[in-house]
Amino acid sequence: MLSEQDVQFYKENGYILVQGVFNQKEVEEMREAVDKIIQRAARAKADQNHAWQGDFLDPQELKKLVLKGFHDVHYHDSAFMRAAIHPQMTAVLNGIIGPNVQLHHSKMLVKPPTNGAAFPMHQDYPYFPHRDHTMLAASIHLDDADMDNGCLCVIPGSHQQGVLPHVGVHYLNHKEYPISSGTPCPAKAGDVLFFNYLTIHGSDVNRSERTRRNVLFQYRDASDIPTVDTHFDWGMGLMISGENPDFNNAKPKYEIISEK
Incomplete structure (x- = not known):
């Protein structure tokens, strides 16, 4: 799926856009799955807004903005489990x-x-x-994306700077790193943007009349291990390709605590 030049581009720039990973039928299945998840979340009164609440925009403008986000979608619809282990995806990974x-x-x-x-x-x-910083994101585009509807922007090579200090833990200073500092990554439905978790990235407001739907999978080398006890869940560590070389570190360790 990737040439040696593609792999080298990723190593140097910290990202690569791979076109046509998913066909139209597969994209439509995931679109329908996204819609159904939103509907079920609303019925379960678990519908949440994930718009960033900071000083990036006027507070009154922030109240108008919406970002629907749900984690672990492969638990909610099998279309996403199929996507996670798709042969085209594993070839790139x-x-x-x-x-x-x-x-x-x-x-x-x-x-x-x-x-x-x-x-x-x-x-x-x-x-x-x-x-080991092998963690990367694979952002699957379910709609055509451009700057009008808030496509992802990345700063090429920024992963080579290592870990940077963030404001409030999760965001860089937007005055030092405005979205305009990034390189836009317009994409078509079915394309996937792969980027290292140290690569600086973000996206602007959707100002268009078009929805922008993305499904994102985070992957890592099986030998890479977390350094902080955070963002753990039951399915973390599912083998997508190859084998786990560490027999004793094959799954998260949890205990069921009985109520007293």
Whole structure:
């Protein structure tokens, strides 16, 4: 799936856009799954808004913005489990990460028309730090994305700067790293943007009349381990490709605590 030049581009720039990973039928299945998850969340009164609440915009404007986000969507619909282990996906992951690849988690992000919220520039590292920094995101586009509807922007090569100090843990100073400092990554439905969790990235407001739906999977090398006890869940570490070389570190360790 990737040439040697593609792999080298990823290593140098910290990201790569791979076109046509998913076909139209697969994209439509995931679109329907996203819609159903939103409907079930609303019925369960678990519908939440994940728009960033900071000083990026006027507070009154922030109230108008919407960003729908739900984690671990492969628990909610089998379309996403199929996507996580799709042969085209694993082919790219093997080229970037290596033969032994684990799934860390998944999530969906939906920017509705005209008021889909921005996501300030940041690294994903603070959310789930790992020892070897093999963690990457694979952002599946379920709609055509451009700057009008808030496509992802990245700063090429920024992963080579290492871990940067974030404001409030999760965001970089937006005055030092405005979204305009990033390189836009317009994409078509079915394309996937792969980027390292140290690569600085963000996205602007959806100002168009078009929805921007993305499903994102976080992957890592099976030998890479978390350095902080955070963002753990039951399915973390599912083998997507290859084998787990550490027999004694094959799954998260949890205990069921009985109520007294």
